[in-house]
Amino acid sequence: MATQRDVARAAGVSLAVVSAVVNGTSHTRMRESTRTRVLQAMQQLGYQPNQTARSLRLNQTDMIAMILNKIDNPVYGPLRHGVYEAAAEHGATVLLGDAETMRSGSQFLTRLLSQGTVDGILIRGEGLLDDDVMAELRSHPKPILILEHALDHPWIDVDDRRAGEIATRFLVNLSHRHIVFVGGSGYLSQQRYLGYQQAMDAAGLTPAPHLATGFGEQAGADGLRQAMQAATAPTAIVVNNIMSAVGVLAAARDLGIAIPDQLSVVGIHDVDLMQHLRPAVTAVRMPMYQLGRAGVEALYDLIAGRPSAGGVITDPEPELVIRDSATALTRIRD
Amino acid sequence: MATQRDVARAAGVSLAVVSAVVNGTSHTRMRESTRTRVLQAMQQLGYQPNQTARSLRLNQTDMIAMILNKIDNPVYGPLRHGVYEAAAEHGATVLLGDAETMRSGSQFLTRLLSQGTVDGILIRGEGLLDDDVMAELRSHPKPILILEHALDHPWIDVDDRRAGEIATRFLVNLSHRHIVFVGGSGYLSQQRYLGYQQAMDAAGLTPAPHLATGFGEQAGADGLRQAMQAATAPTAIVVNNIMSAVGVLAAARDLGIAIPDQLSVVGIHDVDLMQHLRPAVTAVRMPMYQLGRAGVEALYDLIAGRPSAGGVITDPEPELVIRDSATALTRIRD
DNA sequence: CCTTGTTGACGTAACGTTAATTCAAAATAG
DNA sequence: CTATTTTGAATTAACGTTACGTCAACAAGG
Numbered sequence: 001m002a003t004q005r006d007v008a009r010a011a012g013v014s015l016a017v018v019s020a021v022v023n024g025t026s027h028t029r030m031r032e033s034t035r036t037r038v039l040q041a042m043q044q045l046g047y048q049p050n051q052t053a054r055s056l057r058l059n060q061t062d063m064i065a066m067i068l069n070k071i072d073n074p075v076y077g078p079l080r081h082g083v084y085e086a087a088a089e090h091g092a093t094v095l096l097g098d099a100e101t102m103r104s105g106s107q108f109l110t111r112l113l114s115q116g117t118v119d120g121i122l123i124r125g126e127g128l129l130d131d132d133v134m135a136e137l138r139s140h141p142k143p144i145l146i147l148e149h150a151l152d153h154p155w156i157d158v159d160d161r162r163a164g165e166i167a168t169r170f171l172v173n174l175s176h177r178h179i180v181f182v183g184g185s186g187y188l189s190q191q192r193y194l195g196y197q198q199a200m201d202a203a204g205l206t207p208a209p210h211l212a213t214g215f216g217e218q219a220g221a222d223g224l225r226q227a228m229q230a231a232t233a234p235t236a237i238v239v240n241n242i243m244s245a246v247g248v249l250a251a252a253r254d255l256g257i258a259i260p261d262q263l264s265v266v267g268i269h270d271v272d273l274m275q276h277l278r279p280a281v282t283a284v285r286m287p288m289y290q291l292g293r294a295g296v297e298a299l300y301d302l303i304a305g306r307p308s309a310g311g312v313i314t315d316p317e318p319e320l321v322i323r324d325s326a327t328a329l330t331r332i333r334d
Numbered sequence: 335m336a337t338q339r340d341v342a343r344a345a346g347v348s349l350a351v352v353s354a355v356v357n358g359t360s361h362t363r364m365r366e367s368t369r370t371r372v373l374q375a376m377q378q379l380g381y382q383p384n385q386t387a388r389s390l391r392l393n394q395t396d397m398i399a400m401i402l403n404k405i406d407n408p409v410y411g412p413l414r415h416g417v418y419e420a421a422a423e424h425g426a427t428v429l430l431g432d433a434e435t436m437r438s439g440s441q442f443l444t445r446l447l448s449q450g451t452v453d454g455i456l457i458r459g460e461g462l463l464d465d466d467v468m469a470e471l472r473s474h475p476k477p478i479l480i481l482e483h484a485l486d487h488p489w490i491d492v493d494d495r496r497a498g499e500i501a502t503r504f505l506v507n508l509s510h511r512h513i514v515f516v517g518g519s520g521y522l523s524q525q526r527y528l529g530y531q532q533a534m535d536a537a538g539l540t541p542a543p544h545l546a547t548g549f550g551e552q553a554g555a556d557g558l559r560q561a562m563q564a565a566t567a568p569t570a571i572v573v574n575n576i577m578s579a580v581g582v583l584a585a586a587r588d589l590g591i592a593i594p595d596q597l598s599v600v601g602i603h604d605v606d607l608m609q610h611l612r613p614a615v616t617a618v619r620m621p622m623y624q625l626g627r628a629g630v631e632a633l634y635d636l637i638a639g640r641p642s643a644g645g646v647i648t649d650p651e652p653e654l655v656i657r658d659s660a661t662a663l664t665r666i667r668d
Numbered sequence: 669c670c671t672t673g674t675t676g677a678c679g680t681a682a683c684g685t686t687a688a689t690t691c692a693a694a695a696t697a698g
Numbered sequence: 699c700t701a702t703t704t705t706g707a708a709t710t711a712a713c714g715t716t717a718c719g720t721c722a723a724c725a726a727g728g
Contacts, residue, residue, distance in 0.1 A: 001449055001475055003714055014678045019716055027717065029676055046473070052395065052450030053714035055386045056683050062445075072411045080405070084432070088441035096430045098418070107422035111396075115335055116386030116684085139380065141335055217610035246610045253612040273607075276551040276580045278587040337684055348708045353686055361687065363706055387684035390713050450714085 002045035011041035018042075022049060055116060064299060065095040065118045067102060069126040070215075074271040075242060075288060076124075079147075082292020083122065090300055092119065099125040104132040113140060120299045124148055127186045143302035147295050149187055156298050156310050158286045160188055160268075163318040164195025167238045167266040167284045170320055172203045175329040176236035176264060179205070182223030182248070184240035185212040192240055192268055208234070213244075220247025221254075228255065235263060235329050242269035245281050249325075264326035268318075280323035287316045336379035345375035352376075356383060389450060398633060399429040399452045401436060403460040404549075408605040409576060409622060410458075413481075416626020417456065424634055426453065433459040438466040447474060454633045458482055461520045477636035481629050483521055490632050490644050492620045494522055494602075497652040498529025501572045501600040501618050504654055506537040509663040510570035510598060513539070516557030516582070518574035519546040526574055526602055542568070547578075554581025555588075562589065569597060569663050576603035579615045583659075598660035614657035621650045 004018040011018070013034060020028035021038045030038075041047075055061040066083055068076055080096070087094050095118060097108045111117055113136060121140065123129070124147035129137075137144060138153075146155040164181070171179050181196045183189070193210045200207040208230070213223040220239055224247070227234055239245045245267035252259050259265055259279055267274065270285035294313060301308035338352040345352070347368060354362035355372045364372075375381075389395040400417055402410055414430070421428050429452060431442045445451055447470060455474065457463070458481035463471075471478060472487075480489040498515070505513050515530045517523070527544045534541040542564075547557040554573055558581070561568055573579045579601035586593050593599055593613055601608065604619035628647060635642035 004716095005714080015715085016678060016680090016717085017676090020677095023716075025717075028678090029674095031676065034676080048447055048449050050390075050449040050714050051445065052386055052389045053683090054716080056384075056390050056685090056713090057715045057717090059683070061386065071414070072408065074406065074408070077406045084435065088435075091441065093429065093442060093445045095427065101418065101422075107425065108427060111385065111427045113382055115382050115384040217606070221610075246607065250610050250612050272551070273580065276555075276584050277611075278584050338686095339684075349685085350687080350708065350710095351706085354707095357686075359687080362708095363704095365706065368706080384684050387713090388686080390683090390715090391685045391687090393713070 001050075002042075002047045003050070004047070006045055007038065007041045007047050010045060011038045013038060059116070061116060061119055062090075062092045063095055063118045064092050064120045064122060064296070065097060065112055066122040066124075067097045067099055067129075068124050069099045069128050071096065071098045073243065074273065075269045075286075077271070078289040079124075079292040082289040082294075083296055084292075086293040086296035090296065099123075099128045102129060102133055104130070104136065109133060109136065112137070115141070118142060120145070120303050122147055122295050122299055126188060143299060145295055145299045145302060145308075147291060149191070154298065154302060154308055154310050156291065156295055157312055158288065158291050159312050159314055159318060160191035160286075161195040161198075162314075163268045163284045163286060164192035164238065165199045166195070166318055166320055167268055168196045168199035169202075170282075170322075171236040171238065171264060171266060171326060172199060172205070174236070174264065174326060177205055177329075178208075178232055178234040179236045179238060180208045180211060180227045180230075180234040181238045182211045182227055182240060183213050183215070183219045183244040184210075185214055189240050192238075196238055215241050216243055217247035217250070220244030220249075221251035222247075224248045224251040224257075225255070228257070236326065237263060237265050239265060239267045242267040242271055242274065242281075242283060245274065245283070245325075246277065249277060249279075249281070260325050260327040264329075266326050270321055274321075275323060279325045282323045282326045283321050285319045285321050287313060287318070290316060335384075336376075336381045337384065338381070340379055341372060341375045341381050344379060345372045347372060393450070395450060395453055396424075396426045397429055397452045398426050398454045398456060398630070399431060399446055400456040400458075401431045401433055401463075402458050403433045403462050405430065405432045407577065408607065409603045409620075411605070412623040413458075413626040416623040416628075417630055418626075420627040420630035424630065433457075433462045436463060436467055438464070438470065443467060443470065446471070449475070452476060454479070454637050456481055456629050456633055460522060477633060479629055479633045479636060479642075481625060483525070488632065488636060488642055488644050490625065490629055491646055492622065492625050493646050493648055493652060494525035494620075495529040495532075496648075497602050497618045497620060498526035498572065499533045500529070500652055500654055501602055502530045502533035503536075504616075504656075505570040505572065505598060505600060505660060506533060506539065508570070508598065508660060511539055511663075512542075512566055512568040513570045513572060514542045514545060514561045514564075514568040515572045516545045516561055516574060517547050517549070517553045517578040518544075519548055523574050526572075530572055549575050550577055551581035551584070554578030554583075555585035556581075558582045558585040558591075559589070562591070570660065571597060571599050573599060573601045576601040576605055576608065576615075576617060579608065579617070579659075580611065583611060583613075583615070594659050594661040598663075600660050604655055608655075609657060613659045616657045616660045617655050619653045619655050621647060621652070624650060 213219040267283040270283040274281040298308045531541045547553040601617040604617040608615040632642040
């Protein structure tokens with residue numbers, strides 16, 4: 001492949017001029033005619049800049065890494081889009097990794113830790129990155145931004161507490177009194193449960209204990225079964241993780257519980273799929289796309305050494321998307 | 335950050351020795367005591383090799399790109415895992431891009447086209463990459479492997495025709511006679527339709543025309559509605575794209591069609607979600623994980639200049655996963 | 669006419685690595 | 699005891715860029 005040297009030779013100019021043409025540097029100036037001559041030579045030779053050499057010289061790769069807990073989780077779709085878009089605006093490409101495969105000594109981690117691979121790192125590990133890995137990452141000289149609550153790193157996240165509150169208050173307003181909170185585990189789920197508690201307290205209702213059955217479809221099914229064993233069955237359920245809502249629907253069907261007539265369901269997080277389920281699932285949509293964009297911006301603040309905005313994103317707020325899985329309580333219960 | 339030069343100074347040896355220790359090169363030899371001295375110095379200084387400098391020197395980045403049509407499609411989950419794993423075994427990292435954002439002049443494409451970014455490229459664009467982009471990619475000096483049927487490039491793919499045949503034959507064996515084929519568009523869908531036709535012909539049944547309503551949930555709903563307008567309503571339906579099965583289920587519910595009692599449904603491709611829907615969806619699982627692994631192997635054959643295995647993957651075969659959305663036809667119809 | 673400033677370039681030293689070449693000292697062979 | 703080989707390392711030239719420093723030629727100002 002043609003290099004700047006080849007172009008220089010073909011155009012009868014020095015290397016410096018070619019480089020200046022490529023980058024539009026102001027230091028090295030040239031006649032317009034020279035510039036077009038160089039441009040033509042580049043065209044003819046099919047010159048493509050060598051990104052690696054550029055990175056070495058500039059000590060900057062125009063690449064950032066994003067590490068997600070479970071890449072496949074559809075709630076990360078908009079997050080990823082936000083990150084990719086914002087990164088592109090900064091002229092950067094995104095290297096995507098999965099926390100699950102980021103064991104100590106893994107290929108991806110080694111790559112990240114070696115110098116000159118990425119300009120910065122975005123992490124959403126939901127507590128799944130073990131301490132060894134985090135310690136290794138901490139030794140990384142490039143900035144790291146955590147896309148969830150963190151104690152010892154710059155971080156930014158959506159408002160999970162508020163989401164729990166919004167979901168619960170909606171059910172309260174539909175006259176439900178026995179509302180349970182199901183699924184999840186870890187800090188993030190606790191925040192949502194906190195929001196649930198707040199909304200229950202505000203309505204003078206007694207919060208039920210958190211049925212922390214974990215993540216995914218099965219967790220939802222398990223949660224519903226557990227909830228239904230209570231002395232007084234709930235009339236409504238807040239599902240911590242949206243994919244668990246699928247499991248809740250399935251378990252309800254299996255148990256002969258009609259949704260929403262016998263049980264109202266609200267999920268936290270929203271994905272396209274929810275509008276295509278029957279009943280379509282009412283959910284609290286989190287600004288994940290914005291989180292992605294804000295994350296990249298904050299990361300680039302860190303990279304540039306600027307002070308970086310962090311903490312909980314309160315604008316936009318989590319947004320309730322009303323569909324068919326929750327309805328007002330009309331029958332008298334308990 | 336510490337470089338090899340710093341390590342060399344600290345250990346009182348030359349650069350060459352440090353490099354040899356890092357790579358385990360046999361050319362430059364050294365005493366065991368020297369080796370440990372260097373290793374200690376590396377440890378003390380926290381030396382991490384500079385990947386960029388290495389890439390520049392070796393003209394090899396240990397990074398491959400994978401371009402997918404719609405990253406978010408859950409059927410790509412296993413494909414991605416296969417690719418990531420196999421790449422890791424080759425000591426490589428994967429740069430993931432979406433065909434949708436790969437317009438001509440896009441950040442990601444520019445990055446790919448510049449020299450020294452990746453060692454090779456894997457593409458599954460499902461016809462969505464426009465000709466400009468493909469032409470630009472073709473000019474790329476590094477090998478490209480297409481993960482679907484291609485005319486002018488090395489390619490490899492799963493057996494879509496066979497999948498259509500398997501799905502259809504299963505329904506035929508359940509005594510269905512009016513079977514429609516719904517959803518999709520493009521070469522890949524045609525292959526599956528071809529398999530459908532084959533199975534229908536083999537059973538002496540008349541294939542219905544391909545209702546090519548496209549991809550995704552909505553496409554399934556549209557397809558079912560269209561299919562139901564026929565003079566004699568079908569008793570079974572082969573859904574080209576698995577996510578469309580969600581839409582089929584929803585539309586059936588909306589139209590008051592009971593699945594599987596009034597209509598049997600079989601989807602092509604399988605994702606975890608299907609077992610959590612009600613009814614759980616019977617589907618033909620494609621060896622996407624293996625496709626990912628095989629794709630990486632074939633790509634590395636190309637990179638190494640070896641002859642590369644290509645074409646349709648027939649082992650393992652698409653596998654029928656029987657769940658609850660299809661049942662034997664017992665009532666007399668038409 | 670000399671001074672100063674501007675234009676349009678060129679040369680070159682890095683960036684951190686790898687691998688070819690070279691070479692002194694030690695070991696071995698004759 | 700000398701000739702030859704082996705061991706253990708050092709020097710150095712790239713890889714393709716970018717940016718600093720330099721400098722001739724020419725124009726403008728006094």
